[in-house]
Amino acid sequence: MDELLALRESFRSEVSAVNSLADLQNLKNRYSGKKGLLTSRLKSLSSVPADQKPKFGKDLNELKEYIEGEIKGRESALREDDYRQRLLAEKIDITLPGRPAFFGRTHPINQVLSEIKAIFVSMGFGLEEGPEIELDYYNFEALNIPKDHPARDMQDTFYVSDDVVLRTHTSPVQVRVMEKRRPPLRIIVPGKVYRCDSDVTHTPMFHQVEGLMVDTDISFADLKGLLELFIHNLFGSNTPVRFRPSYFPFTEPSAEVDIGCIFCSGSGCRICKTTGWLEILGSGMVNPRVFEMAGYGPDEYSGFAFGMGVERITMLKYGIDDLRLFFENDLRFLRQF
Numbered sequence: 001m002d003e004l005l006a007l008r009e010s011f012r013s014e015v016s017a018v019n020s021l022a023d024l025q026n027l028k029n030r031y032s033g034k035k036g037l038l039t040s041r042l043k044s045l046s047s048v049p050a051d052q053k054p055k056f057g058k059d060l061n062e063l064k065e066y067i068e069g070e071i072k073g074r075e076s077a078l079r080e081d082d083y084r085q086r087l088l089a090e091k092i093d094i095t096l097p098g099r100p101a102f103f104g105r106t107h108p109i110n111q112v113l114s115e116i117k118a119i120f121v122s123m124g125f126g127l128e129e130g131p132e133i134e135l136d137y138y139n140f141e142a143l144n145i146p147k148d149h150p151a152r153d154m155q156d157t158f159y160v161s162d163d164v165v166l167r168t169h170t171s172p173v174q175v176r177v178m179e180k181r182r183p184p185l186r187i188i189v190p191g192k193v194y195r196c197d198s199d200v201t202h203t204p205m206f207h208q209v210e211g212l213m214v215d216t217d218i219s220f221a222d223l224k225g226l227l228e229l230f231i232h233n234l235f236g237s238n239t240p241v242r243f244r245p246s247y248f249p250f251t252e253p254s255a256e257v258d259i260g261c262i263f264c265s266g267s268g269c270r271i272c273k274t275t276g277w278l279e280i281l282g283s284g285m286v287n288p289r290v291f292e293m294a295g296y297g298p299d300e301y302s303g304f305a306f307g308m309g310v311e312r313i314t315m316l317k318y319g320i321d322d323l324r325l326f327f328e329n330d331l332r333f334l335r336q337f
Contacts, residue, residue: 007037008063015070021078028071038064108337109207109326112314113190116209119233120188123226125211128187130173132194136163138172143250144289156196158204166194169307170210171250178214178294183301185214190310203323207310214286214296214303220253223283223304227257231280235259235317240266242277251284251305262316271321278316281308 011031018024032038038060106114117127139157141147158166173189189210197204213222228241240260248254258279261272268274283306288298311323318337320326325333 008066011067011070015074018074018078021075021082024071024074024078031067032064032071038067105334105337107326107334108314108318108320109310111337112317113207113209113310115234116230116308116310116313117188117190119230120209120211123229125186125188125213128173128177128189129191130167130170130176130189132167132192133160134165134167134172136165138175139165139167139169142175142290142293143171144287144293145249149249158194158196168195169193170208171305171307174210174212174305175290175294177212178291178296183214183216183296183303185212185303187212203311203327209308209310211306212286212303213305214301216301218285218302218304220285220304223285223306226304227281227283227306231257231259234313235262243283246282246284248282248284250287250290252287254282254284257281257283257306259316263319280313280316281306283307 011027014027015024018027030037121127136147140149157168160166170189170191170193173191174187177185177187189208189212191208192205193208194205195202213226224243231239231241239262242258243255244258246254246256256279258277260266261269261276261278263269263271264276266276268276272278283304286303286305291298291301291303311326314320314326315323
């Protein structure tokens with residue numbers, strides 16, 4: 001019995017000196033843990049003489065309840081004190097000026113892409129989307145580029161399998177739309193495309209806008225007038241425009257579209273290679289073979305298609321000389337737009 005009294009007094013002096021929750025946990029373990037002082041006394045109950053067991057057991061339980069109650073009360077007091085200290089340390093001085101909030105900005109590529117969309121939508125074009133992981137059939141064959149066609153060398157392709165690719169242009173969407181809808185059609189297809197290329201003027205992923213217009217009486221003059229109007233809206237009404245004969249498997253006849261160099265005003269510089277012109281997009285009348293693959297009668301319908309790289313147009317519009325700047329996420333660069 002004297003031993004239990006001594007244990008009680010020892011605990012009382014120690015618990016009153018505890019000033020942290022960590023120290024309190026250590027004290028709890030030392031007295032009531034699996035190998036604690038109180039636990040060892042409970043194990044020794046079997047060796048107590050029979051006539052003293054009831055009294056010893058009762059006193060032991062009272063000591064256990066006392067220790068647990070004191071620990072719980074001390075824990076509550078320490079937590080409350082800790083809370084008060086944190087409130088004092090973390091209080092906010094409402095008289096201080098507020099911190100400025102930095103707002104994000106639209107990426108220059110998305111700015112130009114939105115502008116391109118707005119121009120074509122104002123001319124009656126609808127927006128279409130399609131899969132970025134595309135079947136070889138839609139990416140090439142339905143666009144008059146069969147297997148082993150030399151034109152496939154023009155596009156360095158990421159192959160997922162023999163018949164599945166990461167689309168190299170947004171043109172496959174025009175075939176998907178033509179398979180589902182009948183003319184008249186007037187659509188643009190903005191989106192990401194992928195090619196195995198990476199340098200100052202090329203990246204493995206970039207953005208394109210494909211355009212398609214199909215009806216019963218569409219001519220190259222319609223294509224020329226539409227693209228001139230688009231370019232003048234985007235770069236200014238005084239921007240010179242020219243069409244150069246070119247070749248694309250899915251259009252015939254085909255043309256590259258150039259604008260007067262915006263850096264030298266057509267006088268010739270390093271950027272335009274002294275020609276005074278800069279290429280911005282490709283275009284042409286839809287090849288009759290593409291109409292046949294989509295289920296259209298080439299004698300009944302005619303149309304034109306065009307495609308442009310958004311990054312290239314953005315570089316020309318803002319005078320940017322390195323395509324990689326768009327993807328480096330440098331805030332000093334992005335805040336200029």
